[in-house]
Amino acid sequence: AQKVTQAQTEISVVEKEDVTLDCVYETRDTTYYLFWYKQPPSGELVFLIRRNSFDEQNEISGRYSWNFQKSTSSFNFTITASQVVDSAVYFCALSEAEYGNKLVFGAGTILRVKS
Amino acid sequence: NAGVTQTPKFQVLKTGQSMTLQCAQDMNHEYMSWYRQDPGMGLRLIHYSVGAGITDQGEVPNGYNVSRSTTEDFPLRLLSAAPSQTSVYFCASSGWTSGGFDEQFFGPGTRLTVL
Numbered sequence: 001a002q003k004v005t006q007a008q009t010e011i012s013v014v015e016k017e018d019v020t021l022d023c024v025y026e027t028r029d030t031t032y033y034l035f036w037y038k039q040p041p042s043g044e045l046v047f048l049i050r051r052n053s054f055d056e057q058n059e060i061s062g063r064y065s066w067n068f069q070k071s072t073s074s075f076n077f078t079i080t081a082s083q084v085v086d087s088a089v090y091f092c093a094l095s096e097a098e099y100g101n102k103l104v105f106g107a108g109t110i111l112r113v114k115s
Numbered sequence: 116n117a118g119v120t121q122t123p124k125f126q127v128l129k130t131g132q133s134m135t136l137q138c139a140q141d142m143n144h145e146y147m148s149w150y151r152q153d154p155g156m157g158l159r160l161i162h163y164s165v166g167a168g169i170t171d172q173g174e175v176p177n178g179y180n181v182s183r184s185t186t187e188d189f190p191l192r193l194l195s196a197a198p199s200q201t202s203v204y205f206c207a208s209s210g211w212t213s214g215g216f217d218e219q220f221f222g223p224g225t226r227l228t229v230l
Contacts, residue, residue, distance in 0.1 A: 100215065
């Protein structure tokens with residue numbers, strides 16, 4: 001069975017600090033997808049990134065970066081120079097390759113960025 | 116494009132009542148899913164569909180039915196509402212690209228309270 005663990009329930013930082021959100025996953029599949037979604041206080045789910053299991057390149061998008069390591073089954077998310085607008089719940093999710101619409105979500109990490 | 120739309124946005128039911136949560140997408144996506152979000156538990160998959168006429172159960176299907184008569188619509192039926200079904204419900208759709216499954220696009224959610 002697939003499982004996603006986000007061990008950090010809640011993180012509080014001061015604006016401009018860097019913060020890393022951890023994600024550890026379990027799967028028996030050799031091919032799978034990993035995702036990060038953001039849920040701001042307004043409640044909608046905002047897609048941030050999708051990663052195929054065979055693509056271990058790290059990715060940077062502005063202040064966001066992702067570190068994918070198959071050896072440790074981790075897909076961590078770093079926000080550089082955090083801003084108040086980054087305050088949200090962040091979800092890591094996993095799907096098997098055959099059914100990419102069957103997402104298994106972690107419990108989420110609440111990020112609070114204080115000014 | 117409207118993307119993924121859900122109606123209603125809010126609903127209050129009494130125990131034992133039935134209702135249908137509507138979900139529609141205009142992106143011609145084959146893959147659609149229903150999730151429920153409960154505090155501290157992330158999102159959990161209720162039912163999913165890989166095309167018109169094809170549905171299957173997710174992690175928490177009990178008490179819910181789905182059908183997929185068209186590509187666009189994927190309604191979720193609560194047969195006999197129970198307080199344990201108080202939750203926020205999200206519908207999602209996704210397509211397929213040359214890189215594999217695309218991201219799931221989520222609707223705005225339906226907040227359901229069962230008294």
